[in-house]
Amino acid sequence: MSNLGKFETLKKDFLDSLSEDKYNLLSIIAKNSSCITDFIFRHTEELDYIYDNLDKPSFKREQLIEEALNLVDIKQDEEFIRQITFFKMKHFSRIVARDLMKKDSLLNLMEEYSYLADACLEVAYKRAFEKYKNRYGYPIDEATGDLAKGSIIALGKHGGTDLNYYSDIDIMYIYSNEGKTDGANSISNREFFSFLFRDMTGWLTKRNSEGIAWNIDLDLRPEGKKGLIAYSLPVIEAYYWSVGRIWERYMLIKARHSAGDISVSNEFMQIITPFVYRKHTDVEVVKEIVSMKKLIEEYAKIDKSSQIDIKKSEGGIREIEFFVQVFQLLYGGYDKDLRERETIKALRILTEKGYVKKEDSQLLEEAYIFYRNLEHRIQLKNCVQTQILNLKDAPEFAEKLGLDENQFLNKLNYYRNKVKSIFENILPEEEKQFSILQNYIYTKQNYEEAINYLREIGFKDAGWALNLIESIFISEDYSLLTENQKNILFEYLSEFEDVLKRISDKESFIINFVKLLIDGKLLRIFVSALEQNKKLSQFLIDISNSSDYITNIIAKDKEVLDYVFSLDKDLENEEQFLEELKIINIPEEKEKLKKLKKIVEVVSTLRYLSDKDIKEEKLTKLNEAITNLADFIIKRLYRLNNGKDLAIYGLGKLGSREMNIGSDLDLIFVFKDEESKYLYSKIPSQIVRDLTEKNLYQIDLRLRPYGKAGELSPSVSFYERYFKEEARAWEKLAWTKSRFIVGDFDIENLIRQFLFSKDIDKSFIDEAVEMRYRLEGLVKETENSIDIKLGKGGIADIEFLVQIFYLRNKIRNTSILEGVKNIAPDILEDFIFLRDMETKLRMIKGSSSSKLQKESKELSRIANFLNIKEEELFNQIKNSKNRIREKFIKTVYKL
Numbered sequence: 001m002s003n004l005g006k007f008e009t010l011k012k013d014f015l016d017s018l019s020e021d022k023y024n025l026l027s028i029i030a031k032n033s034s035c036i037t038d039f040i041f042r043h044t045e046e047l048d049y050i051y052d053n054l055d056k057p058s059f060k061r062e063q064l065i066e067e068a069l070n071l072v073d074i075k076q077d078e079e080f081i082r083q084i085t086f087f088k089m090k091h092f093s094r095i096v097a098r099d100l101m102k103k104d105s106l107l108n109l110m111e112e113y114s115y116l117a118d119a120c121l122e123v124a125y126k127r128a129f130e131k132y133k134n135r136y137g138y139p140i141d142e143a144t145g146d147l148a149k150g151s152i153i154a155l156g157k158h159g160g161t162d163l164n165y166y167s168d169i170d171i172m173y174i175y176s177n178e179g180k181t182d183g184a185n186s187i188s189n190r191e192f193f194s195f196l197f198r199d200m201t202g203w204l205t206k207r208n209s210e211g212i213a214w215n216i217d218l219d220l221r222p223e224g225k226k227g228l229i230a231y232s233l234p235v236i237e238a239y240y241w242s243v244g245r246i247w248e249r250y251m252l253i254k255a256r257h258s259a260g261d262i263s264v265s266n267e268f269m270q271i272i273t274p275f276v277y278r279k280h281t282d283v284e285v286v287k288e289i290v291s292m293k294k295l296i297e298e299y300a301k302i303d304k305s306s307q308i309d310i311k312k313s314e315g316g317i318r319e320i321e322f323f324v325q326v327f328q329l330l331y332g333g334y335d336k337d338l339r340e341r342e343t344i345k346a347l348r349i350l351t352e353k354g355y356v357k358k359e360d361s362q363l364l365e366e367a368y369i370f371y372r373n374l375e376h377r378i379q380l381k382n383c384v385q386t387q388i389l390n391l392k393d394a395p396e397f398a399e400k401l402g403l404d405e406n407q408f409l410n411k412l413n414y415y416r417n418k419v420k421s422i423f424e425n426i427l428p429e430e431e432k433q434f435s436i437l438q439n440y441i442y443t444k445q446n447y448e449e450a451i452n453y454l455r456e457i458g459f460k461d462a463g464w465a466l467n468l469i470e471s472i473f474i475s476e477d478y479s480l481l482t483e484n485q486k487n488i489l490f491e492y493l494s495e496f497e498d499v500l501k502r503i504s505d506k507e508s509f510i511i512n513f514v515k516l517l518i519d520g521k522l523l524r525i526f527v528s529a530l531e532q533n534k535k536l537s538q539f540l541i542d543i544s545n546s547s548d549y550i551t552n553i554i555a556k557d558k559e560v561l562d563y564v565f566s567l568d569k570d571l572e573n574e575e576q577f578l579e580e581l582k583i584i585n586i587p588e589e590k591e592k593l594k595k596l597k598k599i600v601e602v603v604s605t606l607r608y609l610s611d612k613d614i615k616e617e618k619l620t621k622l623n624e625a626i627t628n629l630a631d632f633i634i635k636r637l638y639r640l641n642n643g644k645d646l647a648i649y650g651l652g653k654l655g656s657r658e659m660n661i662g663s664d665l666d667l668i669f670v671f672k673d674e675e676s677k678y679l680y681s682k683i684p685s686q687i688v689r690d691l692t693e694k695n696l697y698q699i700d701l702r703l704r705p706y707g708k709a710g711e712l713s714p715s716v717s718f719y720e721r722y723f724k725e726e727a728r729a730w731e732k733l734a735w736t737k738s739r740f741i742v743g744d745f746d747i748e749n750l751i752r753q754f755l756f757s758k759d760i761d762k763s764f765i766d767e768a769v770e771m772r773y774r775l776e777g778l779v780k781e782t783e784n785s786i787d788i789k790l791g792k793g794g795i796a797d798i799e800f801l802v803q804i805f806y807l808r809n810k811i812r813n814t815s816i817l818e819g820v821k822n823i824a825p826d827i828l829e830d831f832i833f834l835r836d837m838e839t840k841l842r843m844i845k846g847s848s849s850s851k852l853q854k855e856s857k858e859l860s861r862i863a864n865f866l867n868i869k870e871e872e873l874f875n876q877i878k879n880s881k882n883r884i885r886e887k888f889i890k891t892v893y894k895l
Contacts, residue, residue: 003030003037014044022051028100029093032400035211035383036093042210046090050097058104058112064091064119072127080127081203084120085210091116096165096380106369107162107344114154114161117169120213121152121259124203128196137183139192141176150175150193150230151260153268155220159254160341164372166379166386168217172255173197173230176264193230201229215385220251226476233264237271246289246483249276253325253332254341277332277339289326308412310371310378311387315416317371319423320364326426327355344368360422367415373401374412435494440466441473457501465506468514477523485527492530503545504860504870512544512551520555536565542609546865547843549662550605553598563599564606571603572625577632589640590694593633597696600629601661605843609865616832619839620817627659633696634665635742637687645676646683646713647743651703655737656814658835661842664698665691668738669713672745677715684713703734716747723754729767733803737814752812760808765893772800772888779851786877788838789850793881795838797888798824798831805895823895827887830880837862837877852877 004027007015018026026047030037040047068087074080092113099109129150139148156170157163175193180186204213221227222239231239240248252272257265311317324346332338337353340346344365351361375387377400389397389412398408440450447466454462472478472489481489503509517523522540529537543550554560563584571580577596586592604625608618634648652666653659669684671677691697704710705722714722732755740746775796779787789795802819805811813819820831838850840862852859854874863873 003034006037006041011041011044018047022047025051025054025097025101029097032100032377033096033380033383036089036096036380039089039093039210043086043090046093049090050094053094054098054101054103058098058108059091059115061115061118064112064115065122068119068123069126072123072130074127077203078208081206081213082208082210084123084203085208085213088116088120088213089210092165099376106372107342110157110162110164110372111342113165114158114163117158117163117214118154118258120204121169121171121200124200125150125152125196125260128199128203131199132192132196135183136185136187136192137181139175139181139189140179142179142189143177148176148179148189148192149261149264150196151262151264151268152258153265154256154258155251155254156217157254158258159256160343161256162342162344162372164379165376166384168215168385170217170220171258172218172221174236174264174268175230175232176261176267177232177234189232190228190230194228197230223479233267233271236268240272240275243480243482244275245486250325250329252276253328253339256341273339276329277336289329306391308389308391308416309387310375310389313416315367315418315420315423317368317375317387319419320368320371323364323423323426324350331355363415363418364422367419370411370415377401435497437469437497438490438493441470441490441493454500457497457506458504459506461507465510468510471514472517472523475518475523477518477521481524481527485524488530489523489527492527499541502864504864505545505857508548508857508861509545512548513541515555516540516544516551520558522554522558522561525558525561533565536561539606543605546609546840546861547605547661548845549843550602553602557595557598560595560598560602563595564602570625571600572621573628574632574635577629589636590690590696593636594694594696597629597633600625605661608839609843616817616828619832619835622839623658623660626661626663627654627657630654630659630663630665630697631741633691634667634687637690638742641683641686641690643683643687643743644680645672645744646670646680647672647745647747648687648741649747650739650741651734651737652700654741655739656816657739658816660839662845662848663842664700664848666700666703668704670719670743670747671713671715673717674715677713681713688712703731705731716750719747719750723750727754729764730771732764732807733768733771733800736803736806739814755807755812756810760804762893764807765804768800768804769892772796784854785851786874786881787851788834788841788877788881791881793883793885793888794850795831795834797884798827801888801891801895804892808895824887824891827884830883833880834877834884840865 007026007030015023015026026037026040029040040050068084071080071083071087074083095109095113095116098104099106140146141148151174153159153172153174154169155172157167158169158171163169173193175189177189179189181189181192201216201218205216206212218229219225221229222231222236253276255269255272257269309316321343324343327350328338328340328346335353337349338346338355340349347356347361347365347368350356351358356364374389374397377397378386378389394409395405398405401408403411436446436450436453440446450466451462454465459465478486478489500506500509517526517540526537526540529535529540543554563580570576577600580599581592581596584592584595586595604622608622630650634650638646638648647670649655649668649670650666651668653663654665654667667688669687671680688699688701692699701710701712702708704712705714705718705726711718735751735755738751740748775790776792776794779790781787781791787794798820799816801823802816805819805823806813817831820828824831837852841850841852841858842848844858844861852874854871859870859874863870866873
């Protein structure tokens with residue numbers, strides 16, 4: 001049934017009663033708009049109202065508001081919702097009828113329609129304010145003690161007073177300041193205005209028997225969909241001036257008072273005007289405008305042969321609006337005349353002031369009015385917000401605009417081509433071409449190209465990698481960057497592609513890099529460093545590539561970076577640790593020690609990796625710093641737990657001062673006597689708990705007598721008996737590394753007696769060699785899998801040699817390195833090399849594993865760091881191990 005057919009069938013008497021003019025009016029309305037026809041069908045008396053007002057002037061904003069306020073005292077929400085929707089539809093029908101009958105200009109009609117939205121917002125605001133004032137009292141400004149007030153800011157086409165017939169209304173809810181209400185049931189101003197604005201939105205957007213009054217869009221508020229429903233003026237000011245972006249400046253050109261208290265809106269305008277209109281426009285702003293323009297162009301190029309989006313396609317409405325607003329953004333800072341919200345009025349001012357050529361201005365104005373008339377006809381047909389013209393409907397819309405089909409299509413194509421040409425020349429294109437990743441991140445249109453590129457440079461799962469990279473640019477942290485910072489990061493993408501090409505284990509790198517920037521909240525720091533501190537940005541790249549362990553430390557505690565990069569000295573001895581501990585602003589001592597450990601490990605790693613050469617002094621400095629730190633922490637915990645009549649010794653790497661990243665602690669606790677053990681037995685347990693529960697260190701107590709089954713802290717008398725009667729050969733080897741760390745006494749004489757009272761004979765060496773081979777068998781090396789420490793020719797070969805040498809020659813020295821220099825200087829370089837490989841492996845994982853596969857990410861990452869091929873590095877390691885094993889066999893019985 002046609003729109004008019006319903007009247008002929010169901011309300012024929014009404015039709016028959018109409019004058020010729022009124023019948024013609026209804027026919028035109030029915031031909032163009034089903035919704036308005038339905039409205040008149042429900043309320044036939046409104047046709048008289050529409051007809052009687054056809055030749056009257058447009059309603060002023062004040063008239064519409066005055067009429068709307070008659071609804072403010074309606075008690076029931078459902079009735080208010082119906083009445084406000086009826087009010088909107090009555091005036092909407094009148095405005096559209098005047099448009100169809102060509103009684104006024106398009107600009108005047110759109111302005112009046114925008115003011116109709118203001119009127120509906122005004123009455124809804126006043127009604128909601130009364131509701132919550134009666135419930136909670138008046139909201140009071142905490143700064144002045146005056147009444148706090150709210151207002152509604154119009155944005156987009158609503159703000160520009162060129163609202164189209166089925167557009168959402170873009171608005172922002174604001175209020176003057178924080179505080180609380182003065183009623184008995186007091187609530188905060190934020191709650192008061194949030195309740196108020198939420199009700200307003202609900203009333204105006206709820207479907208009822210008359211339809212829906214308005215669709216409301218709040219996405220342009222600070223922080224968009226994730227933001228609060230309303231913001232106070234101080235918060236808004238802080239937001240725009242700290243993290244406000246170029247697109248927000250562009251958007252706020254249209255901002256104006258819509259409803260509520262105008263003084264709040266005026267203050268809002270005072271805040272945003274200097275933010276929007278800058279006296280000086282820097283190059284970054286121009287770049288961002290170019291970027292926005294490119295986005296519009298990319299969308300417009302999407303091929304839709306059967307339809308045309310008259311707003312977003314090439315040469316469409318959006319390009320005209322962008323053209324006008326760019327000039328306002330660039331020159332409105334010093335030319336206040338350009339600060340006009342309505343598009344055509346702004347275009348005319350730009351022309352009068354000489355910013356735009358007359359012929360371009362005339363063409364753009366004609367095209368804009370043609371497009372907007374067409375847009376309205378498309379939307380009126382089915383009462384929906386759309387700008388899509390299906391070309392099969394071209395004859396219908398041509399007729400509605402008073403043209404034949406050829407004239408219509410020719411005019412449309414003419415305007416699109418001309419507007420496109422003007423738009424393309426608005427700003428000079430940057431000569432620099434986007435890289436592949438830049439192109440994808442910028443346009444989201446070249447997915448397959450980006451995937452293929454990542455696959456070509458070595459990513460096994462290119463889709464996964466692209467998602468991780470993209471996650472940086474859609475993160476909350478990214479949204480909070482300034483426009484300049486976003487530009488810096490975007491520009492860096494092309495350089496980042498080169499980084500990805502160089503790195504071998506790309507998957508681990510990209511995981512670590514995103515973990516630092518997003519999980520670790522370091523994105524803003526990284527972007528700032530790209531411009532101001534290349535050393536820091538390169539450090540974050542290097543750490544992502546070389547150390548999962550350090551990556552995790554920094555990602556979990558970004559304060560570590562502040563400490564690390566504020567250091568202007570080494571951090572490697574007790575005096576320096578104590579000084580740094582005083583700076584760490586944490587009240588709890590054990591937490592301070594935990595933070596200190598992170599800082600020292602990161603600093604040590606940074607300095608170790610900064611020199612790619614394999615050097616003895618570099619390795620020694622790292623081992624000394626990490627060992628000294630462990631000593632310092634153990635001493636602090638000893639004192640914190642009131643250690644008494646107790647000595648603590650270190651064995652293993654702690655004892656030999658060769659600790660590394662991720663090393664555990666081999667600890668021995670000795671009480672002075674049985675009485676002290678009885679009195680203070682809880683102290684060692686508490687120290688172990690402090691070390692492990694605070695995640696300071698893993699503790700290895702297996703080297704104590706009887707291993708895991710042994711007592712944690714025997715007395716001296718126990719050790720006298722045990723060393724004399726039960727200790728095995730391997731324990732002598734282990735105790736060559738024993739070193740006193742802290743305590744009230746030491747057992748050095750007892751240790752010396754244990755180590756040197758008996759000469760080392762062949763049977764002892766046989767037992768030691770057999771033990772070495774058993775350890776070697778445990779790691780099960782293959783042609784493609786080796787163990788740097790325990791495997792054949794590994795570091796353990798040298799440790800056994802040196803320990804046997806020290807025992808046989810009664811030398812009390814814990815250092816393996818010094819022993820190598822004495823007995824095997826010809827393999828010193830091999831020893832340093834393997835220790836360096838072990839160190840780099842630990843820096844990757846942060847664990848004590850010394851296994852390395854021929855085709856592994858770990859080998860790849862170390863080779864990449866050293867700038868050699870993986871196979872070459874693997875062979876170098878095997879060759880060093882072969883030389884060390886040869887030395888072991890030749891030397892072990894001759895020491």
